[in-house]
Amino acid sequence: MGGVTAQSVAERVPTDEASADSIVKTHGLTKHYGAIVAVDSLNLTVRRGEIYGFLGPNGAGKTTTLRMLLGLIRPTAGTSVVAGAAPGSPASLARIGAIVETPAFYPYMSGYDNLRLLALYCGVPVKRIGAALDQVELTPRARHKFSTYSMGMKQRLGIAAALIKEPELLILDEPTNGLDPQGMADVRNLIIELGKGDRTVLVSSHLLGEVEQMCTRIGVIQKGKFVAEGTIDELRGAATLTVRAEPAETVTRVLTGEVGAGNVRVLDDGSFSVKVDLKRSAELNRKLVHAGADVTELRASERSLEEVFIELTGTEGGL
C-alpha cells in the first residue's frame, strides 16, 4: 500500500509547522470503558480548510473520539487541542459547530425556535438563523414543530444549528445516517459546499463511498486504533500496469531492467503486474515489442478505496 500505514501514523511526531496548520490535534487520545478500549492512543491531525473523513466500521470508536473532541467525554489518557483550545472549553466550543449522532432538539418547539434557543446560548445574532435555514433549505418548514420533522429535516436542522455560530470547524458525526438516497446526496453536496473556503469539516462515516466523494483526506479507524491516514490517492497507493506478453524470459528481462525487480510481480495467470507511472505505459510497450516480445494486453489497474478499506479493517460493513 502506498498510503500512510498504521505504524507510520503512530510514529509520526508532530512538528511545529503541522501544529500551526492544524485545527484538531490529538496525541495519544485514549478512552477505556472498564476493560473495553474504545479509543486507543489516537494521534489525529485535521488541517485547516480541509474536509477530513473519519472512516471506520460501526463500533470502531469514531463517535467516542468526536465526543472527546467536543468535551462530552473525558479521555482516559492523551491530550488534544481543538480550535486552539482544550476540548469542551468555551473558547473551543465558540469556534465549533457540531452534530453528534442524531441531532437532538426540543420536540415541542419549532425548528426556528430551536435555532433561536441556540442563538441565545451562543450569543449570536438572531438574523443568522434565516441564513442558516436557507442554507439547508429548511425555511418553508422552519415554523413547524421539530417533532413533526422527517429524519432528513432533522439532519438538516442539525446542520443549520451547527452553522449559526459561523464556526471555523464543523464536526459532523454520520450526518447521512437514516437518510434516503436523495437525502444522502443532498447532505453530501451541502457538506462539500460548506467545506469550500477556510472552513474545516471533520465528518465521520462508515460509508466509504460518501467519504470518497466528499473528503480531501481520510483517517481510517478500526477497533479504536488508527490504521491509515492520507489522501484518497495515497491510500489507494500507486497504480499498477498489467502486462500480458511472451516469451516470459524476455518480458521479465525488459521490465526488471526498466522499473526494477522489486516493482515487477508475476501473477497466477502468467501476466505481470508492474508498479510504474502509467505515463510510461507506451514507452514500456515499445521496448517490449523492440525486444521481440508479443504484447497481447497492456492495462492500467487501480485499487479501489473499497479494496483498501477491506484490507485495512477486515470488514465489508457499510460498504
Place this chain on the structure above:
Amino acid sequence: MIRAFSGELFKTVRRPAVWVCIVVLLAVAVTVGYAIPWLIYSYPPSGSSQGLPPGTTLADFKVTLYPPNFVRQTLQQWSVLGGVFALILGVLLQGSEYGWATIKTLYTQRSGRLEMLVGKVAALEVVVLVLVLALFTVDAAASTGIALIDGQSLSYPDSTVTAKAIAAMYLIFGFWSLFGLVLATLFRQSAMAIGLGLAYALVIEALIFGLTASLVPNVVNPIRQWFPLTNATWLANSFGQARIRGLQTATPAPYADATHAVLVLCVYLVAFAVITAWLLRRRDVTS
C-alpha cells in the same frame, strides 16, 4: 451566565408541560382547597357532626376558608402536596434533557457545564416563583369569593405575614424543585426521578417517622429534625392555625422553630445544587 439563563427561560416558558403542571396545581388548590370543602361545610351530609366536639358543626369550619386564614391554609395544605408539583417541574427541566438527548446539544454550545446548570436552576426557580405567587393569588381569590358568597368581611392577613408566607413557600418549593433536579441528574431520566420523588414525598419520610416516632420518640425526634419534610411542615405550621369556634385547636409545639426549619431547608438546597454540579461535571455525556 446570562446567555444560559436566557436560553433556559426561553425554552421553559414555551414548554406546555410546565404550564399544565402549574394550571393543574392551581385548579386542585381551588377545587380541593376551597370549592369542595365549602360545599361540604355548607351542605353537610346527615350525621356529619358525629365525632365533633359538642356544639360544633361542620359549618364552623368555614372560617378556615375566609380571607384571614388564606395564608395559613395555603401553606399547610400545599407545602407537601404542592411541593410535589415543584418536584415534577425540577424533574421535567432536567430529566427531559437526557430523554431527548438534548444534553449533548446544550454542552456543545458555548457555555461550560456549570454555567449551564446555573442558568437552568435560575430558570427553574423563576418558574417556581410564578407557581408560588399564582398559588397564593388563586387561594386569595377563592377565599375572597367564598367570603363574598357567605357575606363575610374581607379582612386579609397583614402584608408582612403574607410576604413571609410567600417566602417560606418559595423556600419549601425551592427545596422540592431542586430535589427533582438532583434526582433527574442522578438517574439521567424523568420516570425514575418522579417515581422516587413521589415515593419520598408521600410515603417514605412520613411512614418511617410516623411508625418509629411512636415507638422510640426520644431516639427518632432528634434525627427527624434534620429531615426535609419535617422541616417543611414545621415551617408551614409556624404561621399558626385557624381558630375554629368550639374547638380547641392548639397547635402542637414544633420540635424546632422556624429558623431551624429555614436553615435545614437551605442546607438541602445547597447540597442538591452541589451534588448536581458534581455529577454533571464528572460524568461523560454518552446519550
